[in-house]
Amino acid sequence: MALLDLPVASALADREVVRADGLRVAMLSVHTSPLAQPGTGDAGGMNVYVRGLARALAGLGAHVEIFTRATASAQPDVHEAGDGVLVRHVLAGPYEGLDKNELPGQLCAFTAGVLRTEASRRPGWYDVVHSHYWLSGQVGWLAADRWDVPLVHSMHTMAKVKNAALAPGDVPEPHGRVVGEEQVVEAADALVASTPDEAAELRDLYGADPSRVHVVAPGADLELFRPLPGPRGADDPALRDRLGLPQGPLVLFVGRVQPLKGPDTLVEAAAELRAQGRPVPWIVVCGGPSGRATAVRELAVLADRLGVGDRVLFRPPVPRTALGDWYRSADVVAMPSHSESFGLVAAEAEACGTPVVATAVGGLRTVVVDEVSGLLVDGHDPRAWAAALDRVLADDVLRARLGEGAAAVGARFGWETAARGMLDVYRDAAKVRRSRVA
Structure with missing residues (x-):
């Protein structure tokens, strides 16, 4: 069942009452887990983004499954990260010792794990694929094509942007990443930028179709992060x-x-x-x-x-x-x-x-x-x-x-606001997908 055939489709037309009841999202985060502690290694803002967005989407009625690479034998195959959110640890390469730049060699194994999970369900189980970072975009490209559902992609960082502003002593991103990003930009039914500046970079540096580029600001957990009375x-x-x-x-x-x-x-x-x-x-x-x-x-x-x-x-x-x-x-x-x-x-x-x-x-x-x-x-x-x-x-x-x-x-940056904006993106991506395969 395609995204636009779901009962949620009518609600998506009205942002004031938007809900995502029944929407199933396959969210891909290959190289870093939303369960990892941010601030060291490869764990940073993207971890926070994926988990925060997934939980907010679930709060609006969606079911979100986050696929990430297993990095320890003790990790369970499936971890419940809150109501409506599952984290699936996919076996792809050794648990430890792989640098992020070595992960392209494990994308085939990771993709097989994602497809195997879907194959155990009834046909048409997932309604949309949302990939994060270019490695996930490569996996999402194949999964969305196989399942005939929209591919929504968030870059988070881009090689061409990073290479244009290298810090002293930093190492440029490899050419293979640039090519991989260009492929994902071409394949995605929708591209999510966090700011208007990032949207412009997608258009100007990667030739992204402006009609497929959407700006949705990430959120902050306004329960955890808020002013408190008293001295500061x-x-x-x-x-x-x-x-x-x-x-x-x-x-x-x-x-x-x-x-x-x-x-x-x-x-x-x-x-x-x-x-x-x-x-x-x-x-x-x-x-x-x-x-x-x-x-x-x-x-x-x-x-x-x-x-x-x-x-x-x-x-x-x-x-x-x-x-x-x-x-x-x-x-x-x-x-x-x-x-x-x-x-x-x-x-x-x-x-x-x-x-x-x-x-x-x-x-x-x-x-x-x-x-x-x-x-x-x-x-x-x-x-x-x-x-x-x-x-x-x-x-x-x-x-x-x-x-x-x-x-x-x-106070403007709340995850529920981000999730509502993302539902609009999912809706538009479904329209693009249908027009591309018609």
Whole structure:
């Protein structure tokens, strides 16, 4: 049974009462599991996105099955991740020891596992395939074709965009990924961009059909990430004590420690402030290494070499249920990324009422409203970053105003809103699919 033949089709025509009762979504996330702890290895914003969207779709009545690669023998074949959401661990290659760039060699095995699951059901079980990242898009291309259902694809990051903004010492994405992305763009019935900028990149860099490109902003869990009454940041010593954080001005970085995310820029900005005789805030890096196992140690060595090792603290990734307190404990959350398709950390921090200082790149230009919810910095000049951080930290009135603006901006990003927008995309993709095979 095709998507447009379902009872949900009539509801999809009216966004005010949209429901997804009975809709079955096969969601593909090959290289990283929505169950993994974000902030280290390959686990990051995409994990949060897939799980948050799946749960919100389920809340609207859909049944979502997320297919991801098994990475441990102890993982169950099927894990219930909430009402209406199943995570299926597909055996494809060894559990450990595979780098993300080696996974194309396991796509055949992964695809076989996905198709085998569908084959055990009645024909027409799934109504739509939604793939995340280009590796999943390759699998989704075949699955959607085999099942004759729409393929909806979310890029999350794009090789051509990343390669155009490489951080010093970073490695370019391989040509094989570029080709794979181009194939998925051509095959998809709908492409989901997180921001208008990403939509333009799909059209301009990949030749995507504009009629198939849709903008749906990701969400933040507004139950976990919200302002709380009482003091904030440096004015809440009890919270700092509970988290084991020092008192005084504090800048928080949350994410994977890798060149793409630019944590070295914060270290260099701290050194610039010290050289200028300005107060040096605490720089707290909450995350683990990605790409290079030595990434955290290398950042610590840089801090020592620049004379600010006494002000840079490293903490491992924390569970999402505790992350809101970390955002609220900070005076500023910093995102000095070289490339971001959206910037979930910024949205979550803002939802907690914490100002964000971010690079004016990609989705961060949409998530962070300059001079309203935070500040945008052009490039990665340590002097510019030092000036921006010092401006917010030294001005209590400005920081309070940006905090209020951050809470207002962050409240716009809810997962239910994202899920309702995605249902519209699924509906349009079904129309495209029918027109392409007619």
